[in-house]
Amino acid sequence: MKKEDKGIVISQLTETVKEYPNFYLTDIEALDAEKTSKLRRECFKQDVKLVVVKNNLLKKALENVGGDFSPLQVALKGNTAVMFSQTANAPARLIKEFTKGAKKGETTKPELKAAYVQESFYIGGENLETLVNIKSKNELIADVIALLESPAKNVISALQSSGQTIHGLLKTLEER
CATH class of the missing domain: 1.20.5 (Single alpha-helices involved in coiled-coils or other helix-helix interfaces)
Structure with missing residues (x-):
């Protein structure tokens, strides 16, 4: 990716982060095309914006926004998709509903890596139930x-x- 393209992507991500007060960092790496398409449709129905990003570009966008987003640095490893929402618990409910039918022992995707909700940080998938109940x-x-x-x-x-x-x-x- 060219440096100019990276600059454009960073500025778009910066504007998106400023526009939405809540966002979730998720891992959707193991989803096949059919499940990814289904997830995108569900996100659209619930006014959740799903964007797959490069971790370094998201780090730079968060730096441009201002504020301290350093707790999220731990989660910015591997494949990352960001779910932006105006409603605090909409992405958490969507993730829980989407992973409901998974069999025991099967890895459930999308998987919550971290979230920035109502000016608080939630790191790790164990916080999903807390986020659903907000x-x-x-x-x-x-x-x-x-x-x-x-x-x-x-x-x-x-x-x-x-x-x-x-x-x-x-x-x-x-x-x-």
């Missing part, structure tokens, strides 16, 4: 709204039921 911003907002609505619903329910109880009691007393 709630997105919209899910957290929905939880807060549900918690805020709950007391109001209880009060309204109590008023309605006590109103019917009082009405029923008065009707019973009237009949006697």
Whole structure:
């Protein structure tokens, strides 16, 4: 690859890293063409951008972004594909779903190498379950709204039921 081409790739990667707040480093080396195509389709459906990169070019792009991405250096070995997403847990759920049908003893790909999610680093595949359980911003907002609505619903329910109880009691007393 020519030096000019490398510069273009680095600048594109830098812009992509700046655009997406979350990204996962994965290994998809052992996937055949059919499974890779299926993975790309699933990524597209879930608004996850999948890019296969050279480790050195990604290192330089991360240096250009600014900030300290040094914990990810450990994972930048071998074959690397980056999954970019606006939603923190979307790539983790996709990886878990995609590897669900694997047989025991079989290597599961894509395999999580590291992740940068919500300004935190997760190194190693053992963090996949943690990443799956991270709630997105919209899910957290929905939880807060549900918690805020709950007391109001209880009060309204109590008023309605006590109103019917009082009405029923008065009707019973009237009949006697």
